[in-house]
Amino acid sequence: MEEILNLKYALDTLYFLMMGAFVMWMAAGFSMLEAGLVRAKNTTEILTKNVALYSIACIMYMLVGYNLMYPGDAVNSFWPGISFLLGAENDPATVLSVTGDEWYSGSYYSGRSDFFFQVVFVATAMSIVSGSVAERMKLWPFLAFCVVLTGFIYPIQGFWKWGGGFLDAMGFSDFAGSGVVHLTGATAALAGVWLVGARKGKYGKDGKIHALPGANLPLATLGTFILWLGWFGFNGGSELVISNVSEANAVAAVFVNTNAAAVGGVIAALLTAKVVLGRADLTMVLNGALAGLVSITAEPLMPSPLTATLIGAVGGVIVVLSVLALDRIRIDDPVGAISVHGVAGIWGLVAVPITNSDASLLTQLTGAGVIFLFVLVASLITWMVIKALFGLRVSEEEEYRGVDVSECGLEAYPEFTKNPKTQ
């Protein structure tokens, strides 16, 4: 029996670590996606932001966020209480002393592997923000916001659902984080976009919407594929254990459905773009894949593969329309992250009751509303404080020359583009 427990624990830990590594890989995905969709002169800076935000997320979550989100014993179901650093690893003797049914209520994998899996999720949430405020927000104020979001805002709302807080008690259902991760990131992004304003030249005086095309679409495509691969870890790991037949079936179902939703999103976005815009706009197709993935994230287990495809497809339609709509109301999001993670995230939450009878539409809407409002208010306040202290936006001249030179002192492609450094 002890040998069985050893193997179970080891298998589930390996599974969890592999899934976590896949999610970590999403950091590269966001970096490439965003670097591909900004203009060449703003590429170094967005890369620097992405590398740095991942790092800050990991440090802040280790220092305080993880305990906030998964408190030993919470003060109440709204406020977890604060404590620092990580707890001790599971003691082998204790682990091996459990018997039979006790097992799954105890610790069935390494505590460190749980932290690893969780920490890469935080980074994902923050990565969503960088793309939306790209090409005009200053580097250091952005990183200051990152400290607050990853150390506090994300973990607190995360506690409400995944840490056993009031959203969980209420029956709110969010398997892998359409709300907890994606809507959170998108809402923080929305707050940032509001406060930093649109890129210069994006909206003409005459009400015209101008395009500022991304510089490197293969990179954006690569980023999307990386995210897609990473999502198998994101959703697949959220089953948490794999070590018996039912769990293994569940993980496999999650893999299949995650993929199905992505392909549904691709085809739907491709067709929607063709119909609405008259062209097979690759950037919309990429957004469609991601929207499909976000849509299924709230419930990747229960749907049949066909249903998962359709849920993803609806996400793919939504995202194209949302990108166009946000542009109309002058919310300037260079990479479409608010549409992909926010709008499709809400759709994902709302779609849960279709296949999961334990969820109710009302609770799902309540959950979405709570996350949205809390993150919006908390983010707005944070952005405003940072703005008052340091300013959020580069000068007009710096924006013209590109933030790569003004913020990082380096061009991303010094030999490929005309030198934009001087007027």
Added chain:
Amino acid sequence: MEEILNLKYALDTLYFLMMGAFVMWMAAGFSMLEAGLVRAKNTTEILTKNVALYSIACIMYMLVGYNLMYPGDAVNSFWPGISFLLGAENDPATVLSVTGDEWYSGSYYSGRSDFFFQVVFVATAMSIVSGSVAERMKLWPFLAFCVVLTGFIYPIQGFWKWGGGFLDAMGFSDFAGSGVVHLTGATAALAGVWLVGARKGKYGKDGKIHALPGANLPLATLGTFILWLGWFGFNGGSELVISNVSEANAVAAVFVNTNAAAVGGVIAALLTAKVVLGRADLTMVLNGALAGLVSITAEPLMPSPLTATLIGAVGGVIVVLSVLALDRIRIDDPVGAISVHGVAGIWGLVAVPITNSDASLLTQLTGAGVIFLFVLVASLITWMVIKALFGLRVSEEEEYRGVDVSECGLEAYPEFTKNPKTQ
């Protein structure tokens, strides 16, 4: 015992899902490889095709292809009979009721994980086609072909071997698909290239062969490395189970041999290019790596690592000569896919009897011939019907301006190249 079965099942399912995720990652590999080897003005379109074909492959295989290829009970050994969507997942109770030797004849991993592994294979086969017809074939007719190949042509011939059809019965040996996957993709590509014709400017009136250099070799190299990594899943997963000493040894042998064949292909292609062309042509080296991988795919288990290296090396020599030869007979394949997957695929099938005494050269040739002829005829018919209905090729002016603008309305690198939009 039940705990053991649970663990076995879970371990094999995890293994299978991980291998499948690696194969899914090959979609990114093909995208990058092809995007790197076409000219800048045709990059967005090839990316769009790759993302879309993967999606169509997944949908079609779910709708009908999987059942065609692995029918519950086939009509006969040539025609599997048709049915739709996926069957039910394995029932835990049933799985756990098997005993001892029965095990490996039953279901030893999640049914969904099997579908996931299989579906990413279909996408691989189709990805082979996109590169060969790049830079001149229209988007939508290409996707129409994709529907037929992934829903019908691939699954039917796949059934003949892996679904227990007549090729299997005959003793045809194809471990991971040098024939079933790679030769199939290459043959469909060949049919497409014949019908769509060569790129304008490729072959001069004077009989001269002109180069149309790929725009982004780092991307092509990245694509090759992605495919190489993915191939560990492709071949490594084709062992299907890992949960005992012999199987684990087998999977490890497959990993080592897969890598060995790739490196053999690299070195052989590098030397061949140096000798034949007088230069260390990187694109040939990349083709060599892939040719090595394709060569070993029919039998990655039996060879010693040294033999595997040599089998890959022969593939590496063949691919360079084949690329040059196909150019002579004016088969214009911008990425060399027909040589890599078709010619090296046949070599791989033929090489099986060298190390696997269960295989005979004659059967291998028969299998290769059957696959080639069936796929060729089926593809030619499909391409011809599509050509009659919609046309296959963009107009001369569109080709000059680049299919990115005419087919997708977007340039891939708007800031890096001169604007090629207008004459």
Added chain:
Amino acid sequence: MEEILNLKYALDTLYFLMMGAFVMWMAAGFSMLEAGLVRAKNTTEILTKNVALYSIACIMYMLVGYNLMYPGDAVNSFWPGISFLLGAENDPATVLSVTGDEWYSGSYYSGRSDFFFQVVFVATAMSIVSGSVAERMKLWPFLAFCVVLTGFIYPIQGFWKWGGGFLDAMGFSDFAGSGVVHLTGATAALAGVWLVGARKGKYGKDGKIHALPGANLPLATLGTFILWLGWFGFNGGSELVISNVSEANAVAAVFVNTNAAAVGGVIAALLTAKVVLGRADLTMVLNGALAGLVSITAEPLMPSPLTATLIGAVGGVIVVLSVLALDRIRIDDPVGAISVHGVAGIWGLVAVPITNSDASLLTQLTGAGVIFLFVLVASLITWMVIKALFGLRVSEEEEYRGVDVSECGLEAYPEFTKNPKTQ
């Protein structure tokens, strides 16, 4: 019991193969990192070198290196004795016949999986060299050096520690190879840089240091993320087994600490660059991530996550200062590999006693010194012989035009840059 052993063996083999696949992926990381940090005209050649060196490493290690490093019975603790090709795989019956405690002294995973894991390490060591000598060293002499390093120099010093030679006996501690792999690669690189000299135009007559900016920073960032992901395999796999609670905990700790050190390196390098250079130099940040990873590689198990972050952070500070210092003494290393892998590697070895009480500073310094001196002398001799026979450096005119054209006959980005082919 036999079933348990089967499962253990299979689980550990799967774990090992997955970790090995991650390390293999680092070959892509080095390729992209180096391709991003050289100038456009030297990109094809550095890609060719990277693909070819990986291949040579795999072949040489299979032919002779593996046995040198892990000899059945060594001649003495300095010289392992020579033998060829790989031994036989573990016999299932023998494996299953062990009992209880015997297990972990026997073979607990597939022998082939061990080879696979080890062989990708060799390639890593050699990849370090290519970046440092980039943009001016000839292709074929470089590959000749590769044969010697991967077949002999690396395995011999590897034997001293990991093969049970005198460094191991002395108590030298190097968990995953800060010394055995990274310092070795960096030292061989240093020897090469000395002999090949600085790039033309790098150091002015007036003592000025000129910048030769890298052509493609997104690629360099991608490369860094790939290496980061691969490092989970590099360090995580060096625990060797995972199949019980303690081992699973250990692997998880290694994952968390590896990540922690990388993020520490990022933040420290970012701040150091800001303070010392006045700008958020992305290339320094990327070097910082890798320096953090190298720093923790000697001991990723014992530190707490916080300590791991700090160890990485020190590495991040060191690497920035080291890059600046090496430039002062005119050691021209285009990608900073000597600083990242050598200087941070020594720091990593020296830092082991901080958290591992079994290690002593003196032994660590001795080990570092032995590796450095042996590899330096052996590499210098090798480079000198090659230089005498074939020359190491391209001509001045070839360097001006770029080694892509002179060494490979192909431009990496023919449409993005001005044609630099002719004067």
Added chain:
Amino acid sequence: MRLVSAVIKPFRLDDVRDALSAIGVKGMTVTEVKGFGRQKGHTELYRGAEYAVDFLPKVKLEVAISTDLVDQAIEAISSAAKTGKIGDGKIFVFDIDQAVRIRTGETGTDAL
């Protein structure tokens, strides 16, 4: 006929084009160039090493016009391109011997 050739700051191009259109100029040809003059380049840092950016990005605009429009054109370009800061650029005027419109074969001012 004269060729008015102006080297200006790139971000003023659209304004200059509009100013010329306003006085009836129907066509022009634009080249990306690098300029060296009183406006000095600057020094960048990359990994702690310096590199000088000596040549600054400029745009050269060439307009063929009939002789009587030259003063207006100079005036239009000058006022649209002027920022008052160093590096605003120069206008040079050349004599054109002959002009041909390829499409129609028209010559002289008809060709412009």
Added chain:
Amino acid sequence: MRLVSAVIKPFRLDDVRDALSAIGVKGMTVTEVKGFGRQKGHTELYRGAEYAVDFLPKVKLEVAISTDLVDQAIEAISSAAKTGKIGDGKIFVFDIDQAVRIRTGETGTDAL
């Protein structure tokens, strides 16, 4: 000596070069330029937003030739560059004061 400067459609460059070679022209210099004229640019869509492509890619060809070759050169360029569609481009001819071949120091028509 004259400088014949022609702005043409890029895809006609090879034809024009051949036509000039045929009448004995030994050298020429080519610049990638952007043109603005009667041929209008167009509007592209990216993620549903528009962007105007006002300037069209053209190629400028400069050939220094002896005065007596000018008419032949104009004829050669015109017929090789002509598609008959708007935007075919222009030819301008300028007087050259002096010419020097750097390699040899030759001057005048010997330098061409």
Added chain:
Amino acid sequence: MRLVSAVIKPFRLDDVRDALSAIGVKGMTVTEVKGFGRQKGHTELYRGAEYAVDFLPKVKLEVAISTDLVDQAIEAISSAAKTGKIGDGKIFVFDIDQAVRIRTGETGTDAL
């Protein structure tokens, strides 16, 4: 005033700029161009297929100077750009009708 226009080998640009500065030239404008002449292009191989590189990269340098400086400028450019090998390039001199400095409105040689 004259415009001295020189087509030279790219890697000689810095030397030529220094030589011109040495004789008191304060500004110049540089364009990347492609040249066709006695110096022949060459043929490359890509995957075994050939492609001709007919046009060679050159740099065109334009300097407006007062007429009395022309000979010195030609001399300076020639000696700095000369390698003695084929393809060193040409210098052409044109007459300038008028010159204006946009920033100040100065005209004539004051504008240079």
